[in-house]
Amino acid sequence: MSQAEARPYIAVTLGDGTTSHQAVSWSVSRSLSGSGLPGQVRVTSGTGSASGSVDVTDVERSTPWDTGSGAVVPGSLCQIVGTTDYGVVAQASLLRGVIREVSMPGIFSTLRSLSIEDDLARLQRPLWLPTALIPGLNVATDAAYIIDAAARTGGRYATAPAGASTLISFPLQGSFFPEVGVVGSVAAFTSWGTVAGRIVPTGLTGLTANIPTTPLTTKILVSAVNVSGDGAIDIRVDGTLGLTTAYVKLRMSGGSLQASRDGGSTWTTIAPGGSVGVGRFEVEITWTSTTAVSLRTRYNGPGGTGTPVWPGAVTLTGTAVTSPTNWTSISIGGGLTGVQVNKAEEPGLWTLPTAKIAASGSDLRMILLPKAITAVDALQQVSASTDAAWWIDEDGVLVYLPRTTLAAQSSTGTLSTTTSLADIPASTSTDDLVDRVEVTFSPPVLTSAADYSLGVFEATDVIEVAAGATVVQEYDLDTSVGTLATWAREESGADRTLSRWWASTAPVGGTKVAASGVTISSSLLNPRRIRITIKNNTGATIWMVDGNGDPHVIVRAMWRVSAGEQQTAYAGATLDDARYPATLDLGAYVQTATRAQAIADSLMTALATPMPVLTGLQVYPSPSRHLGDVVTLSDPITGLSCRGVICKIDNSGSAGSWQQTIDLAVLAYL
Amino acid sequence: MTACWGYLGDGGALVPITGAQAGLSVSPARPSEDFVSALGVRSAFSAPRAPRTWSITLSPWSDPSLVSVLRMAAAGALRYGLLGGPSLYAADAAAVNMLPDYIADPSIPLGEWGAASGTVNAPIAYGVSMALPAYGSTGAVVWSRYLPILPGTLYTLSAITAGAGTLYSVEIRNAAMSSVLTTALTSPASAGAPRALSTSFTTPADGAWLRIARGATMPASTGPRLVEGAGADYWYWQPGQGVPLVQVLDPQYVIQSTAGGKVRADFTVTLQEVGL
Numbered sequence: 024m025s026q027a028e029a030r031p032y033i034a035v036t037l038g039d040g041t042t043s044h045q046a047v048s049w050s051v052s053r054s055l056s057g058s059g060l061p062g063q064v065r066v067t068s069g070t071g072s073a074s075g076s077v078d079v080t081d082v083e084r085s086t087p088w089d090t091g092s093g094a095v096v097p098g099s100l101c102q103i104v105g106t107t108d109y110g111v112v113a114q115a116s117l118l119r120g121v122i123r124e125v126s127m128p129g130i131f132s133t134l135r136s137l138s139i140e141d142d143l144a145r146l147q148r149p150l151w152l153p154t155a156l157i158p159g160l161n162v163a164t165d166a167a168y169i170i171d172a173a174a175r176t177g178g179r180y181a182t183a184p185a186g187a188s189t190l191i192s193f194p195l196q197g198s199f200f201p202e203v204g205v206v207g208s209v210a211a212f213t214s215w216g217t218v219a220g221r222i223v224p225t226g227l228t229g230l231t232a233n234i235p236t237t238p239l240t241t242k243i244l245v246s247a248v249n250v251s252g253d254g255a256i257d258i259r260v261d262g263t264l265g266l267t268t269a270y271v272k273l274r275m276s277g278g279s280l281q282a283s284r285d286g287g288s289t290w291t292t293i294a295p296g297g298s299v300g301v302g303r304f305e306v307e308i309t310w311t312s313t314t315a316v317s318l319r320t321r322y323n324g325p326g327g328t329g330t331p332v333w334p335g336a337v338t339l340t341g342t343a344v345t346s347p348t349n350w351t352s353i354s355i356g357g358g359l360t361g362v363q364v365n366k367a368e369e370p371g372l373w374t375l376p377t378a379k380i381a382a383s384g385s386d387l388r389m390i391l392l393p394k395a396i397t398a399v400d401a402l403q404q405v406s407a408s409t410d411a412a413w414w415i416d417e418d419g420v421l422v423y424l425p426r427t428t429l430a431a432q433s434s435t436g437t438l439s440t441t442t443s444l445a446d447i448p449a450s451t452s453t454d455d456l457v458d459r460v461e462v463t464f465s466p467p468v469l470t471s472a473a474d475y476s477l478g479v480f481e482a483t484d485v486i487e488v489a490a491g492a493t494v495v496q497e498y499d500l501d502t503s504v505g506t507l508a509t510w511a512r513e514e515s516g517a518d519r520t521l522s523r524w525w526a527s528t529a530p531v532g533g534t535k536v537a538a539s540g541v542t543i544s545s546s547l548l549n550p551r552r553i554r555i556t557i558k559n560n561t562g563a564t565i566w567m568v569d570g571n572g573d574p575h576v577i578v579r580a581m582w583r584v585s586a587g588e589q590q591t592a593y594a595g596a597t598l599d600d601a602r603y604p605a606t607l608d609l610g611a612y613v614q615t616a617t618r619a620q621a622i623a624d625s626l627m628t629a630l631a632t633p634m635p636v637l638t639g640l641q642v643y644p645s646p647s648r649h650l651g652d653v654v655t656l657s658d659p660i661t662g663l664s665c666r667g668v669i670c671k672i673d674n675s676g677s678a679g680s681w682q683q684t685i686d687l688a689v690l691a692y693l
Numbered sequence: 694m695t696a697c698w699g700y701l702g703d704g705g706a707l708v709p710i711t712g713a714q715a716g717l718s719v720s721p722a723r724p725s726e727d728f729v730s731a732l733g734v735r736s737a738f739s740a741p742r743a744p745r746t747w748s749i750t751l752s753p754w755s756d757p758s759l760v761s762v763l764r765m766a767a768a769g770a771l772r773y774g775l776l777g778g779p780s781l782y783a784a785d786a787a788a789v790n791m792l793p794d795y796i797a798d799p800s801i802p803l804g805e806w807g808a809a810s811g812t813v814n815a816p817i818a819y820g821v822s823m824a825l826p827a828y829g830s831t832g833a834v835v836w837s838r839y840l841p842i843l844p845g846t847l848y849t850l851s852a853i854t855a856g857a858g859t860l861y862s863v864e865i866r867n868a869a870m871s872s873v874l875t876t877a878l879t880s881p882a883s884a885g886a887p888r889a890l891s892t893s894f895t896t897p898a899d900g901a902w903l904r905i906a907r908g909a910t911m912p913a914s915t916g917p918r919l920v921e922g923a924g925a926d927y928w929y930w931q932p933g934q935g936v937p938l939v940q941v942l943d944p945q946y947v948i949q950s951t952a953g954g955k956v957r958a959d960f961t962v963t964l965q966e967v968g969l
């Protein structure tokens with residue numbers, strides 16, 4: 024763990040990483056903080072934050088507001104990487120964020136003091152979650168889906184985002200809802216599981232989707248991330264609509280990717296160079312004649328980075344089709360995520376994921392969101408409600424991990440008082456004692472109207488649309504809704520179904536505009552935010568009002584989700600006997616009594632033995648020790664041996680110096 | 694060989710520091726810190742670099758003209774264009790290894806040449822060999838920064854390798870930055886065992902600057918060393934002493950006499966290593 028003598032080295036890179044500065048001194052602090060529960064569980068659920076400061080010299084520019092190539096200016100990206108012993112210990116990233124402030128001590132100084140923090144700017148946008156409910160499929164939605172939606176809103180991707188040529192994209196991050204394309208059906212599904220910190224469907228077979236047939240697609244590129252390894256892949260690509268005998272099946276067997284034609288039992292290895300293993304792979308499938316299909320496979324393998332090169336092609340022959348034709352549907356099974364069907368090579372597939380999302384364990388039957396929710400709000404609320412933690416890690420990757428998954432991680436190393444611990448100060452108090460855990464949750468209530476008669480929005484302001492112009496408006500809704508009604512002109516003045524509009528040629532007392540005079544559409548940005556697009560097809564300005572001048576734009580929908588009654592689950596002592604009760608509100612993101620009870624039981628188990636949070640442990644530094652890591656403490660004199668999770672880690676240093684201090688939430692004595 | 698202990702200045706404008714007395718002290722200071730475990734085991738951290746401080750006592754009862762250049766440098770009156778400050782060309786560094794520490798030692802993660810790749814088993818002293826971090830092929834020629842050198846002087850570049858190919862290239866430029874001499878250190882054939890190679894060259898009369906490049910397809914090589922003279926003891930690698938940039942602190946002095954209008958004073962000068 025420790026070296027006799029180590030030589031620390033730190034580099035600060037700015038912007039695109041081409042400009043590097045030597046740090047005069049630096050510090051990085053990151054911590055997790057959460058609910059009002061005792062420390063040992065509080066600190067492993069909630070929100071993580073990181074900040075840093077670094078002093079560099081900038082001889083190129085005379086002030087902090089000078090710009091130019093490599094300028095040290097607020098708002099630019101900044102990364103601190105370092106090693107405690109160059110040439111011996113691998114370099115690791117310590118912080119990747121944005122510069123919030125640059126200051127200089129005086130006009131003649133080249134010293135620039137930078138304050139750096141997590142890059143959360145894009146997470147402040149309204150949550151983009153374009154589906155509330157998928158009847159029939161919504162049973163299979165995990166609360167991690169909202170986390171993934173929030174991460175994508177903020178430009179952080181657990182799986183590659185859809186590209187320009189994407190025909191179908193299934194992120195499979197807690198939902199079968201596709202990012203691009205339309206889901207067909209699911210043959211079988213067990214649950215959402217977690218492998219190496221990433222969510223993956225288990226027991227999935229036959230998730231189908233149609234490939235758009237216009238324009239014709241004789242070549243497709245099927246790509247997916249293999250999460251759970253050997254034997255888990257089953258991709259079936261059908262060619263020629265209606266001709267089910269002409270298709271290609273892919274599978275993972277003995278670590279290699281294989282293909283067969285038309286359901287035959289002859290499997291051909293299509294990925295040369297041995298085991299594909301865990302990671303992203305891409306198969307290019309092309310009709311080359313009426314009988315032959317050519318396949319090429321490339322992959323990165325575990326931990327691989329960069330775009331792999333294509334090897335030679337393998338040709339499979341089978342049932343003849345009338346002419347080389349297009350691919351029409353895909354069927355997916357096995358332990359895959361990030362499944363995409365593209366028409367062209369998408370370079371974005373091979374960039375490293377910027378989010379790492381685990382299964383929450385909380386099944387959602389519907390999504391009830393608060394009004395005007397931003398992505399970062401969603402992250403915080405869902406994390407708190409699902410007894411989980413989220414943070415931005417050292418590499419700038421957004422991490423979501425339930426407490427129980429976090430605590431079950433294997434130890435990353437032992438810290439001993441012999442060489443790597445300066446001391447173990449400790450204290451505990453009655454704040455750490457709990458004999459009853461009470462959780463409350465409010466499963467939302469679904470109202471449906473097959474005739475689209477549920478009113479969800481009514482304009483209160485007059486919308487004016489100039490001749491030939493298009494107006495786009497976004498509104499926060501008072502309830503979470505699903506499946507918007509189509510638009511029609513208000514005819515009777517008291518129409519009760521469909522979304523309705525009324526336009527007049529004057530703000531008050533004008534003539535009613537003909538149905539062809541307005542093209543209007545609407546879509547959900549998330550279940551609680553709507554975008555309405557109104558185009559004026561006439562040659563004069565119109566106002567979206569009725570004959571009296573009252574605004575008349577009414578949106579209706581099929582589904583409406585509203586808050587349900589609060590329910591309670593508890594574990595431990597009864598209310599009368601409890602001396603140290605703890606409560607936790609799980610809100611609307613936990614929707615079953617089973618899950619609520621499981622959370623209560625799990626908290627009670629964790630809290631049954633009061634354990635301390637050890638604060639300010641000065642340890643022998645390691646650049647690869649992270650927030651959320653489980654470590655083991657040992658002391659040969661007292662015989663202490665325990666495992667705990669790092670809930671706060673501070674690093675700081677200067678020339679010839681590197682100090683690391685951690686807070687450790689003790690999980691168990693060994 | 695150099696006529697005095699050291700020179701101060703820029704390429705093409707190195708001014709001798711005359712009158713330095715014996716007992717010139719050089720103090721490297723390497724920042725460091727200890728970590729002591731609860732059971733009292735100490736680990737140490739130290740910085741990659743140890744900037745030096747030179748404390749120079751000049752000959753007693755000197756004329757003030759002896760320190761005129763040092764005074765000008767301290768006041769910032771001299772404008773050093775290429776490097777931004779005066780360099781110290783010291784005779785002891787020229788005899789040991791004039792290359793900067795981060796060029797001479799591939800493991801130091803500073804400067805232009807990038808990281809070490811692999812090792813070469815090289816003799817370090819008294820016939821003892823060790824696997825030393827080495828430079829290897831990167832596919833690109835990477836030049837070092839410019840070092841001020843003396844004109845019309847014999848230099849020897851040496852290095853250790855077991856392979857064949859061009860190891861290092863050297864370019865001499867004049868004060869106007871025109872190339873006046875290029876040479877290279879080449880290993881003629883693969884030897885199987887590490888061996889030292891050297892090449893000597895004399896800088897032209899207008900030679901002002903020297904820079905050195907690692908070869909694009911060089912075999913693994915370590916211990917580049919540049920010394921003034923023929924370099925008979927080139928076999929052993931020596932850590933780089935460099936031709937460092939220095940900050941000149943204002944000369945301290947004690948006036949001994951002004952008799953007859955002639956000023957006589959004892960000067961002491963402190964130089965501090967700055968920059969890379």
